[in-house]
Amino acid sequence: MDQITVDPLDRMVSDYTLVTNGYSGNAPANPYPMFEEQRARCPVMHGDLLKQHSIPSMADYMMTGRPTITLLRYKDIHAVLMDPENWQSYIVGDGFGAAVDNMLLTAMDGEEHDHIRALLQRPFIRSEIRKLIDTLIKPVLMQEFIEELRPRGKADLLRDLALPFPIRAMYQYFGFPHDKDLLQNLASWAIQVVAAPQTDPAVAAITIPQSMVAGQAMYDTVLPIVQAYRQRGDMRADILGHMMQVNDDGRTFSDEQIAAFIRMLLLAAGETTTRSIANMMVQLLENPDVLEEVRADRTLVPKAVIETMRRDPTAGAVARVAAKDMEIGGNAVAKGTAVLLSIASANRDPEVYEDPDRLWLKRPMRPLLSFGFGPHMCIGMHMALAEMEVALDAMLDLPNLRFDPAFPHPQIRGLNMRGPDAVPVLWDV
Ligand code: HEM
Numbered sequence: 001m002d003q004i005t006v007d008p009l010d011r012m013v014s015d016y017t018l019v020t021n022g023y024s025g026n027a028p029a030n031p032y033p034m035f036e037e038q039r040a041r042c043p044v045m046h047g048d049l050l051k052q053h054s055i056p057s058m059a060d061y062m063m064t065g066r067p068t069i070t071l072l073r074y075k076d077i078h079a080v081l082m083d084p085e086n087w088q089s090y091i092v093g094d095g096f097g098a099a100v101d102n103m104l105l106t107a108m109d110g111e112e113h114d115h116i117r118a119l120l121q122r123p124f125i126r127s128e129i130r131k132l133i134d135t136l137i138k139p140v141l142m143q144e145f146i147e148e149l150r151p152r153g154k155a156d157l158l159r160d161l162a163l164p165f166p167i168r169a170m171y172q173y174f175g176f177p178h179d180k181d182l183l184q185n186l187a188s189w190a191i192q193v194v195a196a197p198q199t200d201p202a203v204a205a206i207t208i209p210q211s212m213v214a215g216q217a218m219y220d221t222v223l224p225i226v227q228a229y230r231q232r233g234d235m236r237a238d239i240l241g242h243m244m245q246v247n248d249d250g251r252t253f254s255d256e257q258i259a260a261f262i263r264m265l266l267l268a269a270g271e272t273t274t275r276s277i278a279n280m281m282v283q284l285l286e287n288p289d290v291l292e293e294v295r296a297d298r299t300l301v302p303k304a305v306i307e308t309m310r311r312d313p314t315a316g317a318v319a320r321v322a323a324k325d326m327e328i329g330g331n332a333v334a335k336g337t338a339v340l341l342s343i344a345s346a347n348r349d350p351e352v353y354e355d356p357d358r359l360w361l362k363r364p365m366r367p368l369l370s371f372g373f374g375p376h377m378c379i380g381m382h383m384a385l386a387e388m389e390v391a392l393d394a395m396l397d398l399p400n401l402r403f404d405p406a407f408p409h410p411q412i413r414g415l416n417m418r419g420p421d422a423v424p425v426l427w428d429v
Contacts, residue, residue, distance in 0.1 A: 008184035013159050015191040016271065017421055020414050022195060023316075025055035029413040031316075032357065035345035039072040044329040048340050050317060055415050056197035059319040059338035061095030063199065066321075068338040069331070074346040074353075074369070076329045080320055080339055081373040084109065087320035089376060091338055095197035099215030100267070103260040106376060114375065120261060121379065123173070123242045129382040132173065137390045140169045146394045150429070154404060157395070157423035158278050166273035166387050173383070174262060175240030176225055186221060189214035190266045218266060223259040230255060239265070265380070273384045275314035275419035277391055282410050282420050283308045284392075285403050287359045294361065295396045303361045305388045306368055311359055313370035316344040316416040343369045344415070398427035 028034060038045060048068040050057035060066040071077050080087045093107030105116060122128065145165055149155050167187050176182065196211035198204040226240065235241040243258045253261070284291045284304065294300045319340050326333045333339070346369050348356035353363065371378035378384070395401060403409065403425060410420035 008181065008188075009159060009164060012163055012184060012187055012191075015188050015195075016158075016163060016274070016419075019191060019195050019271070019417055020419055020421065022198060023055055023414040023417040025050075025053040025199070025415070027053035027055065027413075027415045029411050031344065031415055032348055035072060035342065035348060039345055039349065043071070043073040044076065044331045045070040045072065048338075049342060050340060050415055051199065053415060054199045056095065056199055057319065057340060058092045058095065058197075058317070059321075059340040060091070061197040063201075066091070066338050067334070067336070068340055069328075069333060070340045070342060071328065072342050072345040072349075073329065074349040074351065074366075077341040077343065077346045077369060078367070078373060080328065080341060081318075081369070081376070084113075084375050086323050086326055087339065088323050089113075089320060091321045092319060096193050096211050096215075096267075099193045099196060099211040100218075100263055101215075101260060103264045104267075105264060105379070106268075117375070117379065119246050119248055120243070120265075122246070123237075123239045124379050124382060126382045128237075129386050132383075133386055133390060136172055137169050137386055140172065141165060141390055141394055144168065150398065153429040154424070154426050157281050157425055158274070158420065159422065161391065161395075162274045162277040162281075162423070165391065166277070166384070167270040169387055170269045170273075170380075170383065173238050174265075175229055175236060175238035182221070186218060186266055187270050189218045189221075190269075191271060193218070193267055194271070215263070218263045219259055222262050222266075223255060226255045226258045226262070268378075269380060271417070272314055273380075273387055275417060276309055276384065277388055278410075278419050278423050279312045279314060279412050280305060280308040280388060280392065281395065281423050281425075282412055283312055283359055285401070285423075285425070288402075290359050290361060291396075291401070294392075298393060298396070300361050301389050301393050301396075302385070304392060305385060306365065307359060307361055307363065309370040310347045310353070310368055311357075312412055312418065313343055313347055314418050315370060315372070316414065316418055317342050318372055343372075344418070400426075400428040402426055 046069055048057050048059050049070040059068045088109045090107055090109055093102055093104045097104050097107055145161050149160060171183050192214035193211045196207050198207050229240050230244060235245060243253055294304045317340055319338055321338045322333050322335050324335045350356050352366050371381045407424035410423050412418055412420050
């Protein structure tokens with residue numbers, strides 16, 4: 001009998017769409033009018049906006065019934081993120097921490113968090129990442145994606161670029177061997193771990209055990225890579241090279257510790273950038289005057305990246321829990337209550353952003369919340385920004401880039417992990 005083989009890229013697209021479905025629940029694809037109404041009426045809302053739409057919420061991934069409030073204003077969310085002593089992060093590990101032996105930076109608090117973060121930080125700082133633009137990010141993008149796509153005159157920017165490119169660039173920076181199957185297996189397992197929390201208990205009964213298997217498979221795959229790297233003894237300027245040499249109070253990390261750190265980073269390393277690239281392109285193609293503005297003046301590329309991430313962020317929400325009785329926005333919050341922070345709502349708060357629905361490259365910027373803020377602010381931010389800038393610059397060189405009218409208009413959807421299912425485009429060749 002013929003074996004049916006699934007193209008690994010198709011498998012990644014289908015895993016990606018499953019995550020989008022999970023985080024869309026029964027929410028409207030465009031949630032911004034709902035946020036606007038809620039923010040004006042009651043910006044400190046009792047209940048969990050995600051759960052209300054049948055979406056797994058990091059405020060209570062395991063559906064324990066933890067009391068939760070949702071914050072919708074920029075200033076309240078900013079205040080919580082800047083006060084990690086009183087608003088803690090450990091609840092975020094409830095959903096899939098078990099699948100990765102609870103090695104999740106995002107779910108650590110206090111000294112433990114700061115210590116581990118400081119040890120991992122160096123290869124992610126802006127100056128290190130900027131060096132990669134010409135040596136890694138641009139060559140990978142141009143040689144493996146753009147040069148192959150350009151003569152075709154058409155593409156699904158999600159499947160053909162936004163999904164495989166950030167993973168490919170990031171994995172090279174980890175120091176992994178260049179092996180397509182390895183890359184796609186790890187990327188799929190990472191998505192399966194993240195997809196563990198589900199609001200439907202029947203679905204969770206499948207996804208939770210599956211996430212445990214995926215988490216173990218990631219570790220079992222990464223450990224021999226770490227061991228081989230060490231045996232080779234050739235330390236390079238990549239993440240593995242850094243982790244092998246970093247000095248933690250006179251000791252270096254063991255291979256097992258490094259494998260656990262790498263697995264943790266892999267969970268966050270690919271899909272978030274994919275979604276951000278796709279959301280950026282949909283917004284720019286929907287606003288051809290803005291697309292033209294940035295095409296004509298490439299110094300605006302970093303602004304276009306930031307402004308599209310503000311206007312429609314993929315990380316729509318994060319969560320914290322009150323370490324003691326607190327007060328926020330004039331409301332008492334009892335110890336143990338979770339707060340769901342709607343970043344997507346904060347990003348369109350008219351108290352902070354003038355004409356917030358407009359895609360406006362020259363708007364006066366405020367500290368961006370789309371990578372979080374405070375001590376947990378995304379460690380991979382500079383890598384993601386560099387990948388997005390390089391990708392946008394290259395796509396602007398595709399003449400007359402436009403939506404392909406043969407396909408339905410892409411719709412960005414979800415209250416978290418927002419993204420479109422596809423971004424079909426045409427350009428002139
Ligand atoms: C555009 C792409 C990305 C977006 C939108 C994004 C978003 C976020 C957000 C919102 C947080 C804060 C979570 C919280 O405060 O609870 C975060 C943290 C984190 N991100 Fe990213 N991320 C992106 C790319 C990456 C990449 C490429 C990596 C990998 C290297 C990464 C690794 C992490 C890690 C390890 C944390 C936890 C940091 C800590 O707790 O100290 N992210 N990210």
